[in-house]
Amino acid sequence: MGRNKETNQKIRDERREQILSESLLLFSTRGLASTKISDIASTAGISQGLVYHYFRSKEDIFIELIRGAFERLNSSCEILSRMPLSPREKIDIAVRGLLQDLENNQENARYHLLMAQAMISETVPEEAKAIIRREIAVSQEIIAAILRDGQKEGSIKEGDADEMALVFWTSINGLAILKVVNGAEFKAPAPEILLSMFL
């Protein structure tokens, strides 16, 4: 009959993506613990049982998303660091971009919320925690490297670049969390405030 292997594969891929996408939305706003498989199923418009046809467990979905989050984040950082810009400009772009993402509720921002959730929430499986600990260091080091470059040429403030990078990310994270609490009312602060730590 009509269905061949390719069609089936396509259905599989689409469903998978669909489940991941709805899960990101739910996890990022409600967290892992209080998102039920039945929530995911119903927002995705499928049955609860079907979710288990695509993922072994709720945790597996979460881990997959975390993996994706860092993949995106780290690759954005890589791209940024390779742009033909001065260190100063790179930091400027990064801060403005991140704040805008937060305010506009871009998919990027959801990933930030997810990471914040993952860092805190303890129901998070150990595998996800491990990914976080490992990957968080990557983006932090990239920012630190940009800062060091700028310090060498005198366009970035003096100070321990690693600590500055740490504050960079934790501040973004803190704002992401506030967004969870305040929802639509959230208004991102002026980028200049954060930038004054570096420029």
Place this chain on the structure above:
Amino acid sequence: MGRNKETNQKIRDERREQILSESLLLFSTRGLASTKISDIASTAGISQGLVYHYFRSKEDIFIELIRGAFERLNSSCEILSRMPLSPREKIDIAVRGLLQDLENNQENARYHLLMAQAMISETVPEEAKAIIRREIAVSQEIIAAILRDGQKEGSIKEGDADEMALVFWTSINGLAILKVVNGAEFKAPAPEILLSMFL
């Protein structure tokens, strides 16, 4: 027999405090959802049933702690704002104090972690969320007022004081969260980095 009303009351009070104290420790590191009543009971060295003799539910314990957290935080802020110091000095003290608390794992810091947990974690009862939304505005406004004072006399950087206060707290919060993840390895960044946003 031996026990009179006062003795009983004393036992009651002590047990209550004991339960709250252990709960703070557990909630602040593991979050509400993944802290079981049985965990609280066993670390407090009492039976599970006894916990319910003192608190109606796990959520009640959490709410009580959140209430206490903001009581402490807001009163510290009040005290700070009334100190006979310049606005600049007040901000300086606040930042240094908060960072030191975090690094030294003071009880104060645990309350910060608790708040961070509460903001993010979804299983948190609505009553706690309401307290957070309400009380968070208090400490934020106090910091904002100090900043405005300083801006008037020219000792604090220009900028929207409300937004600056918001970044102030979210940055502290972000660091508190990192502390949850990194535990003992956490090292607070130099206060000067944060201070450069304001001074």
Place this chain on the structure above:
DNA sequence: GTCTATATCCAGATAGAC
């Protein structure tokens, strides 16, 4: 591939003895 029905498990909360 998808659904419905069900088994299983676990944690919160209660009842009653001491």
Place this chain on the structure above:
DNA sequence: GTCTATCTGGATATAGAC
């Protein structure tokens, strides 16, 4: 005041029909 034993509910995960 404190404990042990138990009830109960809800959510994950599975089994089996279509």
